Amino acid sequence: MTICVxxxxxxxxxxxGEDRVSFLQGLLSQSLEALPPGEARYGALLTPQGRLLFDLFVVGRPEAIWLDVAAARRDDLLTRLKIYRLRARVDIRPLEAGVWTCWPEPPGPGWVPDPRREGLAWRAWGPAAPPAATGSLEDWRARRLAYGVGDAEDFDFDRDYPVELNFDRVGGIDFAKGCFVGQETTSRMKRRGQVKTRLVPIRFEGPPPVRGSEVLKGELRAGEVRSGVDGLALALLRLxxxxxxxxxxxxxxxxxxxxPER
Known part of the structure; x- marks a missing residue:
């Protein structure tokens, strides 16, 4: 049975606008080169210091690029992009269209694989999506947690580093591309093996702990819980x-x- 949420x-x-690719290429952690219509890539916009500001999917369209971002942060993303626009020939606007996910198989044409983990799910936007839901956000949370994949509710924006959140392991950072905002810190952490904390799954009995609950090893702090469902959560832990x-x-x-490494 296909579940759609x-x-x-x-x-x-x-x-x-004609500068849309070069404009975003200089900002995002993901490469936009040769992004065909209908393909989606995962990436981020970081602070100049390399901390996560926005997680997003970059979606190729025939005459545009769509950015799929946390709804609560869309206005902030619009403001930030307009600050960076300067003289670039681009038009930036909110788009009122639905975002859907489904698994294990797409219900029809127009769906693309979620690029973060093979087999995780499929994704669609706007009219390509089905007319009715067969699952809930809680079903989707359980699905992605089972795959060990974080989402916006697992991230502390303007605080966390993307490598700690496994962006390097879900294809969210292209280390071979040219410069992007926050690249120096991100590349240095990866190159020098300075990643001491990562988002990892934890298992337990019963309902999930409250977000931010402290994980202890004996009396030592090991990290904190992010999102969870019964018996399973993601936590940012010291390795x-x-x-x-x-x-x-x-x-x-x-x-x-x-x-694992990709």
Whole structure:
């Protein structure tokens, strides 16, 4: 059975105009070169210091590029892009169209694979999406947590570094492209092996801990919980403290392995 979920927590920004590719290419962590209509890539817009500002999907369209971003942060993204626009020949505007995900198979044409993990889901925007939902946002949360994939609700914007959030392991950073905002810090963390903390799955009995709950190894802080469902959550943990007995709110917790290299 195919499950389809309207992602009401996501929204779209349209960037059009003859400079749209070069404009976004100099900003985003993902390459836009040879992005054909109908293809989606995952990426981010960072601060100059390399911290995450926006996670987003970059969607190729015939005469534009769509940015699929957290709905609560769309206005902030519009403002930030317009600051960077300067003399670039681009038009930036909000786009009122739906964002959908489905799994394990697409219900029809117009769907593209979620680029973050093979087999995770399919994604569609606007009229390509189905007319009715067969699942909920909670179903989608359980699906992506089972694959160890973070989403906007797992990120502390303007605080977290994208490599800590596994952007390097879900195809969200193109280390071979030219300059982008925040590239120097991001590349240095990856190149020098300075990643000491990562988003990893944790398992436990019962309902998920509240976001921000402290994960302990004995009396030492190991990290904090981000999003979760019954029995499973993602937590931002120190890699040197993920082995052995962990606890959250007095409950035993076991940590899984970080996502593998792509």
């Amino acid at each position: 309207p992602l009401t927590d996501r929204a779209l920004v349209e960037v059009s 040197d403290r993920i082995d052995g007995a962990l606890s959250v709110d007095g409950r035993a917790v076991s940590a899984g392995a970080p996502l």
